[in-house]
Amino acid sequence: MDEEHAPVDAAPMWLHRSVAPKLHLTAKSCRAFFEERLAESGTTFAVWTVLATLKMEGPMIQRALAWHLNIEGPTLSRHLESMERRGLVVRKRTDADRRAAAVELTQEGERMYARIEKVAIEGQREMLQGFSDKDIELLNGLLDRLLGNVGSD
Amino acid sequence: MDEEHAPVDAAPMWLHRSVAPKLHLTAKSCRAFFEERLAESGTTFAVWTVLATLKMEGPMIQRALAWHLNIEGPTLSRHLESMERRGLVVRKRTDADRRAAAVELTQEGERMYARIEKVAIEGQREMLQGFSDKDIELLNGLLDRLLGNVGSD
DNA sequence: AAGAATAAGTTAGTATCCTAACGAATCAAT
């Protein structure tokens, strides 16, 4: 986003009435907000989600990881390539299934995660300033219902 | 999104607790939903928002248009270039300020807008199935509060 | 009135994401 953009309240009326563009803008702004903070720690939103998923869910093959992240295989391939180059993860191919590659956090990856976990939590706290638990629940519920309506499953 | 992805409810817990990734996923899914429908009419989400803004707000220079769309100048330049090639808009440079270019819908642009307006409205109706007016208001309010918290203004 | 600062738009380069097409490995089915 641009500093020079006027306050959000100044956005045109039709945009307010159309939910999709507004949702889009909010997500974009929130992502930019996190990207900014994560960039200061030398990483990105994309890398954060990969690290967090591996940390929370344990090692898994790329296909499963892509599913968790809601991105496609080729997108994940790219991220993993750079993350592997940076030593954050390793891709281990086993004899059990020589197609699949299990992705694991390295020690360096664990360290990075520990470092940015704080950033992510603080970012979320800031993002949700003034939100009660009930507000968050409400938001989650509304988003889930949207997802259900547009879902491709 | 991928047909093979399991229902949204199956997403991992940490993702549900983190608002940003969930918001991001919802926006992505909603956009994909609109892109699909607009693609059938031979256009895109990006083009739709340009057409709609020009229709609702009238002709304006690129900088103003970019502000309305919450995108940066270079991004808009690209869109306008292709839209102008397709005859949907014209960029008119005036003597009043020879830097600025006023962007206007052409008749072809008007026709295209009329065509996809229906698609957009129907898409939104589908997206918001089961939402009461109050739900929509609530969602709008929550998104506005998020925007306020992360806003770059 | 001249020089500096600012503004509009473009060009160039990058990041994230997608789909399509592919190669290699596995599974299924006759």
Next chain:
DNA sequence: ATTGATTCGTTAGGATACTAACTTATTCTT
């Protein structure tokens, strides 16, 4: 057991968006 379909990952190419750097035009300052 061989053929055929499916699965896993990669490569190639495209869309959308960004920032940085540039050109040209305008405005501000002195």
